[in-house]
Amino acid sequence: MRERINALGGDVAVATPRDALELLLATQLPFPLYPAPRDTPWARADEQEPIFGISEFIAAHPAHAANDRAALLRDVQAHYYAPTEELRGQVEFRLQRFTPFLEGSDDYIEWAGGDDFDSAYLAEITGHATPEFLFIGFSEGYPNHHFVCVADAGELNPPVYSTDHEQYLSDITRRGSLREWLASFMTPAELLQRVNDALDRDNPPSV
Secondary structure, three states, X not given: OHHHHHHOOOEEOOOOOOOHHHHHHOEEOOOOEOEOOOOOOOOOHHHOOOOOOHHHHHHXXXXXXXXXXXXXXXXXXXXXXXXXXXXXXXXXXXXXXXOOOOOOOHHHHHOHHHOOOOHHHHHHHHOOOOOOEEEXXXXXXXXXXXXXXXXXXXXXXXXXXXXXXXXXXXXXEEEEEHHHHHHOEOOHHHHXXXXXXXXXXXXXXXX
């Protein structure tokens, strides 16, 4: 997983993490994470805009008008893989412990010991009725929160779940393993390949 984190523009401060908790706590991922397009019943992945608004950025870019593909790709990477508050469908990698069932914690006090949560539902989805959560990703769009259960983080590749702010932990979706979750985001190289392929389709070389 270190290789994937590095490819996404991140760094892991521990050489050989013992488990996912140590891996995540040692991870720095300063750049936005963009979900890769997936095939849908209405469009193939390569027919979709990989990041919201990127086609307008490319069309208005001087390097595009000058047909300077290399400069355009460099500027695409610099623009999209930099800290931003602009809404592009990105996920921000950010760690936050959430302990609504841990007696004495601030979250326990604020959330009345977890009384607002359905323990039977949590156990059905995550295998833990009163889990401690480690949120690992936040987004302005659906789903808003991505997390692992700390009890699972003793393994290196635990399940990752997501939930939305409107149905906070009352509607949870399993997103696959941590490895699969990281693989669901485009590395800069993968984004540039998608852009390059799209430009080739729009401007096929003359014979």
